[in-house]
Each structure stands twice: as structure tokens, then as C-alpha cells.
Amino acid sequence: MKKFLAVLHARNMEFLRDRSALVWNLAMPFLLVMGLAFTFSGSNKEIYKIGVVGGLEAMSRSATVLQATQHLKFIEYAELQVAIDKVKHHQLDMLIVVSGTPKYWINSSSPNGYMLERIVWGTEGQKFQRQAVEGKEIRYVDWFLPGILGMNMMFSCLFGVGFVIVRYRKNGFLKRLKATPLGAFHFLFAQLISRLLLIMLITIVVYSGCNLLIDFNMQGSYWVLLLVTTLGAMCLISIGLLIAARTASEEFAGGILNTLTWPMMLLSGAWFSLEGTHAWVQQLAQVFPLTHMIAATRAIMSEGATLSQVMPHVWVLALMSVVFLALGALVFKWE
């Protein structure tokens, strides 16, 4: 324990005293959140999003004219309640159910819903039964916040841990530690905990600072949010440790890290929703820990999801963390 605490303390000091890196770690996500909040503070979307329950084929039979209308995007949903919740939170402008009695749902306070209702009447007459739901709008800033914070955590965890260990190996510091009784597991665990503490601290500071200015929509429990983000960070750090376990070249490590971060950045739902994309894209996205972290944090913040509701994501993140950390410790080489 003494060895672990000593290495943990030393790494924390190294990070906190590197002022330029610390300021950048704090400022970058803050500026990104504020910048995007400002940029997208006007109209959220350029097209209308309509959820469909009952199948797109059935939809094309029962609402041919509507489906041929331009600037409408139809997204198929299997579960009615999921789709209704999205209408509640203004994530869908309208929901159409084509199985059984044809119905549509709109949010009473949504201007887009109002416009779409007029379009439906104009194209399909009165054959759909009207249903209205109430619910607070989820602003785009509320939607992308988990993505921005998740991405910042991803970069900090992967590059912050991966590059640091590769640098230690390259400059001979790991070789010096190898000559002491310190074990590989103690060393790696200290690196994991150090980065975890620091990234969580930074994320909490950034979230709190932005929240003072933007007042984020938070429907769920902060404790569940903390659990999910902590597990997500642990999982990403474990991947960083695994990549750095044997690599002695910063260029090589950088290449691998970029190969991992770009698909995660694009396909984990950080910038845009994958709803409506090909099934294989959505399946591929499930491989990335960032997908699970962002999906769970969005569910907690926007929909008030409870721990039991996000448990599938929690299990995936916990399992990935254990596997990557164990693999990293197994293949780790000091030199």
C-alpha cells in the first residue's frame, strides 16, 4: 500500500504542477461546451424528425404523400414508450404509429410539432388520431454535453496515460523503477487511480462551471451519473494502459491511439445521434466504451434513468475495464 500511495502521489504532483497541461485540460472542454452552446443556441435542426412505430413499409402504405414530402426524416422505433419519451424531450418532432389505429404524437409545446401537424393534415387528411404529450425540451446543449465531456475524458485517459507511460519507458524511468521492489501491478494501478482522480476532478469542475452559466437539464441522480462516468473513465484508462504496456515509440503509440479515438469520436454518438444509421454502424458502435458511457449519461441526464435502467451499460463498462486492465498488467514490460 505504501508503494502504491507513493507512486500515486508522485504522479498526481507531476500532473498538477505541469501548469500549462492542467490549464489546457480545464480550459479546452469548458471552451468547447460554451462555444457549441453559443453556436447552436438558435434553431436546433434543419429538418423535421418523425419517429415511426410499426415499420417504415407500413408507413409508406398508409401515408404515401407524407413520406414523399421533402425535409422530413423518418426514424423507425421498436418500442412505443422510447419513442414517446423522445417526443416529450423534443428529440423527435412527431411520432407516428401505423400499427392498429393510426395515431400521431406531438409535444404541445413544440413549434416543430405544430408545423408537422399542419403538414400531416395537409397531406393525409384527418386519418391519424391526435395524441399530445407534455415535456421539457432538451436543448442541443443538454444533448451534446455528455458527448463533449465523454470525449474530453477519452482523450485525457487514452493520451494522458498512454503517452506518459511510453515517455517513462523511453527516457529510462521505468527501467529505474524496475530496479526497485515495485511490482508492475502496483505501478499500473497507481497510474490508473491517479488519472481517474484527476479526470473526475476536472470533469466535475468543468460541469459545475458550465452549469452555472447554462443550467443543464439534469433529470436523474448525480450519484448514478458519477458511477457511470467513473466506470467509463476507468475503462478508457485501462485501454491506455494496455496500449502503453509494451510500446516504446511515441509515434507508434500516437498512431494506435488515433486509430482508436477517431472511430470512437465519430461513432459513439458524441457529436450526432446514430439513430437512422445502418444497423451494422450501430452494432459496431457498441464495441466502444465511449458509446456506453455517453448513452448512459444521456439517459440519466435527459430522461432521469435510474441505476437499474443503465445497468447494461454499467456491466459492459465494468467488464471492459477488468479485461483491459488485466491484459495490460499481463503483457506489461518495464523496458
Added chain:
Amino acid sequence: MSPIISVHNLVKHYPGVVAVDGISLSIPQGICFGLLGPNGAGKTTTIEILEGIQLPTGGTVLYKGEVLDARYREEVGIQFQHTALQEFLTVRETMELFESLYHHTLPIPELIELCSLGDILNRDTRKLSGGQRQRLLLALALINDPELIFLDEPTTGLDPQARRNFWDLVKLVKSRNKTIVLTTHYMEEAYALCDEIAIMDKGRIVSQGTPAQLLSQHFGDVVLQIPRIDSVSKLPELGLSVVDAGDMVEISTSRLHHTLQQLIENGVNLDRLRIRAWTLEDLFINVTGKQKP
């Protein structure tokens, strides 16, 4: 005296290279043992195997008569040739970090005094001079109060004054009955510090003994240097041990009076004669056939 560390028939192969080719040696407790050799001779590989950092391809390493185990890391001190420290830590914090990695340690104040670190305790380790940095690295090597200490080229890059200060420190450490295994590029350093040396070449030990023994084995007591133009025509007739040294010729002799008389009687001009003792550098070149590493 029983050896503190010994190696038997040590072999280390890398792909296509035999770095260490069956060396055996025993190092008694309490001495400073020097491992010398040209670049690529295998001395760093040998010392890293002794340190337990590398595993040999063949042969055995015994510490106090037993094979190396986890206890070994607790009991030896190592100062590597190239090493970096955790950044943004002070000298004191770095010592505290390494102190925490061992069960048994020397008190930090004692180490601070021994290695003269009092003035730089709160200095960032990135801002230390070469000499200060080497003193800190030595303190880290001593932090677990080891009986056996490895110093791999500890004074490379230091100015002459800092080097001599470091020698004083090593002598102080040795006076505490510590065993030191030293590699160095400086023959005068080996001569000043080492009780016994081994010279390696091409993965083998080509010469081993105390510096005095080796010098007397390989050379006469002194060397006479005479400009070539003053001597060249006469020397071949005198039956002396003569070596070419550029503009000079060097005559090795253990009978100085007799040799001088012989040169005078044969009319050799001794106005520009210089007399010097043989050094380890001469020995190094003699046994390896190379300039010093």
C-alpha cells in the same frame, strides 16, 4: 573472503550477436570492482545481468551464494548510465518516493548529508546540474542501505571538478564496507577507485586483477619517451622494448638506471627525454588493441 556476487559461465545472446561469451568472475565483499571495456564489449549487458535487469541466455549469477530472487531488489542499489526521474518533483520528494518503495531504508537526513544534497533539497530535479544530479542518483541508489551497489558510468559528462567530488563520495560509500561494481570510460577513475578490475572485449574478460598487478604483468615499471629524430637510428641495436608513439618512441623498462646508461653510452640525445609511469589507459589499449572506449 566469500564473494558477495559471482557469475559462472555467463552467456547472453541477442539475435545475431553474442554479447557475453561465457564469463566467470567473483567479487569479494567490500571492494570496488571495475568493469572496463570498449564500446560493444558487453560490459553494460554483463552489469545489467548482475543487476537482475536482464536475464542471461546461459550461466548462473549467485548473490551471497544463492540465485537472484525478489529479495535481491531490496538489497542492491543501482545507478544507471541513463535514467530519468519523475518530472515536477523536488529532490526531497524524489528521495521520499524511492524511500517508499523499500522495506528497509537509510534515514533521509543521513543520505542528504552523505551526498551533500542539503542545498538543493527543494529544487526541481529538472533544474539540477550534472554533478548535483549524479549525487541525487547515488543517494537513490543508497536509499535502501544496500550492501552491493552498481554504478554504471556515473561520471560520464561531468566536468573534472565534479568528477573528483563524485570520486570522494564513492570512496566515502566504500569506507562503509559497501561493495561497488563500477563501469567507467575514464581509466584514471578506475585507477583511483577500483581495488580490482576486469577488462572485457568481444564478450570475454581479457584481463583481470588489481590495477598494480595488471600493470606489472603487462609492462615494465616506467616508460621513457624520446623524440623519434633523436633516437631512431640507434635503438634497433640496443635490444630494448620499443613502441612507436607518433613523433615519439616509447621504451618500457624495469631497470631505469641501466637503460639510461645504455642510451647515453650509445649517444642517444636525452635532452628531450620524458619519463612516465604506465597507466590503465596503456593497459586498456594493450589488451584490447583499441583506443579507450
